[in-house]
Amino acid sequence: MKAIIYRDNGAPDVLQFVDRDLPSPGPGEVRVRVAVSGVNPTDWQARSGAGHPKHFSEVTPHLDGAGTIDAVGEGVDRSRVGQRVWVFMAAAGRPTGTAAEFTVVPAGQAVPLPDEAGFDIGAALGVPALTAHRALTVAEDGPRRLRPGALDGEVVLAAGGAGAVGHAVIQLARWAGATVISTISSPEKARLATAAGAHHVINYREGDPAAEIRKIAPDGVDIVAEVALGANLALDLAVLRTRGTISTYANDGGKPVELNVLQNMVLNTRFQFLVLYTAGPEPRAAAAQDVAAAVRDGALPVGEEHGLPLIRFPLDRTADAHRAVESRAVGKVLVDVRP
Structure with missing residues (x-):
């Protein structure tokens, strides 16, 4: 071969x-x-x-x-x-x-x-979809499995919605019933995130993105699926609800992460760092089952x-x-x- x-x-x-x-x-x-x-x-x-x-x-x-x-x-x-x-x-x-x-x-x-x-x-x-599933199922008071309706009433912020994991976050969160916001850096990436199913797209390089997100989610975002924690942490914390979750699967750009401990204590922030290799067999198996169900429902298409x-x-x-x-x-x- x-x-x-x-x-x-x-x-x-x-x-x-x-x-x-x-x-x-x-x-x-x-x-x-x-x-x-x-x-x-x-x-x-x-x-x-x-x-x-x-x-x-x-x-x-x-x-x-x-x-x-x-x-x-x-x-x-x-x-x-x-x-x-x-x-x-x-x-x-x-x-x-x-x-x-x-x-x-x-x-x-x-x-x-x-x-x-x-x-x-x-x-x-594979990696993108299973990572996205993990990001959406680690909140303290959120679901451990995804299905239609599992995220009803929740607001998910998909950072970098034009990337492969961000794309899967948008699709899985929408399939599960969430309101999905995606932050992007250009009109072209806005078009892609919208095509993936994001209800709202916000260019984080323009205006006041925190204020724009708060207009959509006055009580704050429930889950942030984060691709660049060091670069985006200030925005994430500005829009996160009390007891909200920041699920981070990468730190694109490599900017060091500095935490204001008191701010996060008051927010009761949950940080979930995730990588599939060490997530454990049970979460991976559950993610594969749920992703398979989403595929059967036609919820994970690809292409321009x-x-x-x-x-x-x-x-x-x-x-x-x-x-x-x-x-x-x-x-x-x-x-x-x-x-």
């Missing part, structure tokens, strides 16, 4: 396009013939070695993807052969990600994909018209796909594994 591998950490040039033997699924595993592989920031960070120690002599990258199960290991229902699936965290603690014609994953990490949902949708789920442009590369140009993600391309970067 054709695969992308790297043996040493470094720039995208360490990625090699090679032939490898077809892997066999072990007990409790399935083999997936990959159609589309999704690329996330954590994929290039792992390749570069930034905060991700390399545990294997050779690695096929990428956590997310979509395709068809073509073989199952011992203990897995054989009726799953031929099932269309989306795959998450394929390369987490394993050397075999989705940047290959076939990958092997634990059966629970290959989630059925409805026939009406394309492989592009499946490959765009749905607020998430798709940027495509063939498998042998995976290095260029990594460069696109590293350069902060707006949209979802996909690798077409099956022509």
